[in-house]
Amino acid sequence: MRVMVMVKATEDSEAGVMPTDELGAAMGRFNTDLIEAGIMLSGDGLKPSAQGKRIAFDGAERRVLDGPFAETRELVAGYWIWEVRDMDEAVEWVKRCPNPMPGPSEIEIRPFYTLADFEDAMTPQTRAIHEKNAETIAADDGTNA
Template sequence: MRVMVLVKATEDSEKGFFPTPETNEMMEAMGRFNDELRSAGILLDADGLKPSSLGKRVAFDGPGRTVIDGPFAETRELVAGFWLWDVKDMDEAVAWVKRCPNPMPGPSEIEIRPLYEMADLQ
């Protein structure tokens, strides 16, 4: 079962990444966690996203397309980073997320979403 594990954005992550002793320590802890995921054969891909102020959205309405420049409202609904994992089931994904170091300096959330597989679409 493949899942996308979404690190939700915070006000801090929307300000951008600035190396400090605290962020460097956090990145080292996350690097060790990613190494564990790799060793367990779970990690397929992972990365962090730049703030939404550097992003764009494209809104679709029939044949029309409208480009919307960031930043986007509702920071708590944005994504700051992701992993793509191949796990046995959702329980295994939850167990791994519980082992994850806090990805942000303050309170944060991680969302786990299963991907559609070909068998789901038949």
Template sequence: MRVMVLVKATEDSEAGTLPTPELIEAMGKFNEALIEAGVLKDGDGLKPTSHGKRVLFSGADRTVVDGPFAGTKELIAGFWLWEVKDMDEAVAWVKRCPNPMPGPSEVEIRPLYEASDFM
């Protein structure tokens, strides 16, 4: 089962606050454990939405909107793509993760569609 693990943005991540050296080291160790277990397929941190753009679709029209974007709680600061046996395994891995932000944070786990879902 493939899952996308989404690290939700916070005011700190949207302000461009970089992780401490201690957090970088802890995340590095966590990512190494994911790699050794064959779970980690990809992952990275995202720059704040002030560096981003959105393209809005309405029929044939496209409108480009420059960041930053409101609603920090709905924004993404980083992601992992994991291969796990089931959602319980994904939850167990997230529980082992260092807190990705200086304060309270949230991580969302979403399964990806597989070809078998459409048959």
């Protein structure tokens, strides 16, 4: 099961407060454990929402919204992509994580959809498009970035 593990933003992360060296080292050791266990596929921290943009969709209309965005507790400050047996394993790993923020914080775990989840909603032609895209991404050696 592939999951996205999201570190929720706080007032400190939105203010651009950088982690202490002690926290950076602890997170580095945690990431090493994840990599050695074959769980971590990717992960990164995100800059404050003041440096981001949102695109609002309404039918054919597109509207660009500049950060910062309200509701800090709903924002994401960083993420991992993990491959785990099940949600219970993901929870156990998150419980081992150092607190990613200087004060109270939250980490959210969400499973990804797979093509099988859309089986009843896709025609064979649509499925073929998505399968080809997945193959192309898997074969990319980084030159298409």
